[in-house]
Amino acid sequence: MYAIIKIGGYSKTGEINKGGRQLKVEVNEQLYIDYLGEKETGAVIEFTDVLAICKDGDAIFGKPTIPNAKVVAEVVSDFKGPKLTIAKFRRRKNSKRKTGHRQIYTLIKIKEIVG
Numbered sequence: 391m392y393a394i395i396k397i398g399g400y401s402k403t404g405e406i407n408k409g410g411r412q413l414k415v416e417v418n419e420q421l422y423i424d425y426l427g428e429k430e431t432g433a434v435i436e437f438t439d440v441l442a443i444c445k446d447g448d449a450i451f452g453k454p455t456i457p458n459a460k461v462v463a464e465v466v467s468d469f470k471g472p473k474l475t476i477a478k479f480r481r482r483k484n485s486k487r488k489t490g491h492r493q494i495y496t497l498i499k500i501k502e503i504v505g
Contacts, residue, residue, distance in 0.1 A: 391446075392416045393503045395461050396439040397423055412441060415461060415500045422469075425494040429465045435498065437461040443505045450505070459505030466497040 398410045413421065426435070440459040443450045450456060471493040478487040 391503060392444055393440055393459075393461055393505070394442040395437045396441055396455075397437065415463075415503070417500055417503060420466065420497060420499045422495040422497050424496070425468065426465070426496045429468075429496065431465055431467055433465045434501075435463045435465065437463065440505060443503065456505055461500060462502040462504065463498040463500050466499050468494060468496050470494055 392414055393416075394412055394414050396410070396412050411423070413423070415421065429435070438455070438460050440456045440461060441452050441454065443456060443459060452459070474491045474493075476489045476491065479485070
């Protein structure tokens with residue numbers, strides 16, 4: 391059994407969330423997503439934007455989402471990704487710049503798919 395959920399993008403209230411991704415998730419799967427803010431380890435999160443659910447070979451597709459369907463997940467930890475080096479160089483202008491960036495991610499574990 392798996393589900394396809396939407397994380398981020400525009401919410402129903404019109405707020406702009408970070409990113410906008412569609413992910414295929416299964417029960418007991420661990421995956422990292424964009425940082426969700428200050429969530430404690432073990433906090434329960436519900437994703438209500440479920441686009442499709444497939445169980446036992448039967449697929450249910452939403453228009454655009456499935457009503458009363460949700461995916462329940464638990465926060466495992468927050469962590470930083472690998473360091474990315476950004477270098478800018480203009481030839482013959484004596485102009486160089488080097489900076490770095492580390493993106494913060496949230497590791498979650500899928501507990502249940504309801505729908």
